[in-house]
Amino acid sequence: MQRPRILIIGGGFAGMECAHKLERTLKAQDAELRLISPQDHQLYLPLLPHVASGVLTPQSVAVPLRRMLRRTAIVPGGAIGVDPHAKAVIVRKINGEEVVERYDYLVLTPGSVTRQFDIPGVDRHAVGVKTLAEAAWIRDHVISQLSLAAASSDRAERESRLQFVVVGGGYAGTETAAYLHRLTSAATKRYPGLDPTQINWHLVDVAPKLMPELGDRLGEKALDIVRRRGIHVSLGVTVEKATEDTVTLTDGRTLPCRTLIWTAGVAPSPLIATLGAETNKGRLVVRPDLTVPGLDGVFALGDAAAVPDLVKGDDATCPPTAQHAMRQGWAAARNVTAALRGTPLSDYRHKDMGLVVDLGGIQAVSKPMGVQLSGLPAQVVARGYHLGALRTITARFRTAANWTLNALAGDDYVRTGFQAQRPATLRDFEMTDVYLSPEEIQARVTSEVARRSMAPEKPLFP
Known part of the structure; x- marks a missing residue:
């Protein structure tokens, strides 16, 4: 009997955390795990200003997916279209080859892109x-x-x-x-x-x-x-x-x-528009349990999903922050596991732990658990939070070492x-123009079905 296939789109905070949690809760025979990502690392976005200024090296904020994930097969490419009715995702690999990936359960975490607005130039x-x-x-x-x-x-x-x-x-x-x-x-x-x-x-x-x-x-x-x-x-x-x-x-x-x-600001990944599902300001509308109404087996979370904020209530949705994305990844893993086992799903609920803003040197402002801090205490909290959020000891060591070296030796100016x-x-x-129209998606899936039907000894999808 073929194992159920869980397909995760995106290797950011939400996607990687979901895959990592699924590896811990499911046995190899329970399900096949596949993660689609054009990058082979999870990028720690909050520290990109440190990389842009040379305080940190790029390796410090790029956590290798293969260091974190042991049983998840990583598909090196980007999802450019989703057909939720055929339960298929079209992937353009990094070498330009296009493949169709089937799924039983789909976890959508494609993230966001920079919001441009319509401003000339x-x-x-x-x-x-x-x-x-x-x-x-x-x-x-x-x-x-x-x-x-x-x-x-x-x-x-x-x-x-x-x-x-x-x-x-x-x-x-x-x-x-x-x-x-x-x-x-x-x-x-x-x-x-x-x-x-x-x-x-x-x-x-x-x-x-x-x-x-x-x-x-x-x-x-x-x-x-x-x-x-x-x-x-x-x-x-x-x-x-x-x-x-x-x-x-x-x-x-x-x-x-x-x-x-x-x-x-940011805008949800253009991939969301290929599903033809209901959106809220571009973000995919989801239930509190992270499932997408009307789409069987589809979960959505992170920046691209309008996840209800049950703590704030009313019509509030969770902000697109790393803090929420990580915890939504854990919640999605629990619910995908529950769906596999036929047990009830649980709603995502998380109280915001606060905010940190690192302005360099000993200058920062932070608001951990509602406590307002500035100066050196705020900087200690900010950098402590970032070190804790990095997912490997290697990344934490590199980051702390870079901060220390920069504080002691200053900056270098090398092009x-x-x-x-x-x-x-x-x-x-940010590759914002690679996504397919609904008509193109259907044509690709139909073509793949026809091609596979000529070779019945092979599975319909790879």
Whole structure:
């Protein structure tokens, strides 16, 4: 008898935690576990600003899936379409080959992509902070701007290369601006031709407050820290258009700028649109037990799912945070196991444990379990939380060692150049244009069924 196949899409917090938990609760003969991911690692997103500024190496925040998962078969590719009626997923492998993967139970954790909005030039001239490649590119690019500015005798060129714009006043944007500002400020000691007053960082957000989730007191504290650093914070303002060397804001200013970092929110993975199911602001509507109404055997969680927040009540949904994604992964594993065994499913319920914002050095603001902290105590909590959330001892050791080395020895300013020729666009880095239409999905599945019917000795799907 063929084992039930559990197919997990996405190797992020939710997907990896679900697979890891299923390995612990199910025996090998109970089910076949397969995880689809174009990357061979789980990326610890909250520390990407540290990678972008060179405080951490990329390996520190990339936990190898094969180190964590022993019995789960990893399919190296991305899901580009789902046919929930045929119980099939179309996967484009990293070598370009397309295959159809069948499932009995599907766990959807495709995550999110950077939200672009329809602003002229953003798709061509902005880069996000959602992938390891983006973080590595940003570091190379920022250091290159310092070198090019130091080499140039043209005043206008120097001004545009030394002006940086970060859009998005949430955690990712604020931490990215704070860490990169520290990097460029310290760099002036190594670039004798650069005047520190010529380097300008702008943090822009259409919201009236910086990180409103922190509350008024901590939000104002964070705002005061970044402004005292010298970062120009513009609230109630966003980008009107962007070109290769300018950024025009909605308050009428046009900034000469060759670096536009876009962190203005996230949007669910475009894969969700291929299912044809009900969505809430783009996120897949799910029940409290993480099942998708009307789709047999389908569970959805993480950034791409509108999971009801039973603790807050009313119509609240869980925010797209790593904290919720990890715990939803555990809950999904329990419920998939329950579905296999024919026992009742349980609802996901988790009270938010708080927030941490690392602004570099000894500066941070944190709100663990509702307790408001700032300065060194907040930094201890922030870094302690991150170390605890990293999933392997190796990753924790690397991260702690990198932090210690950077604190003792300072920054280095080395351009690797390995991504110098890579287009810095959100589409290229985050692969937002690879997904199929419903008609294309049905055609692929029908073609696979016809092909397999010519070879009856083989299973219908691999």
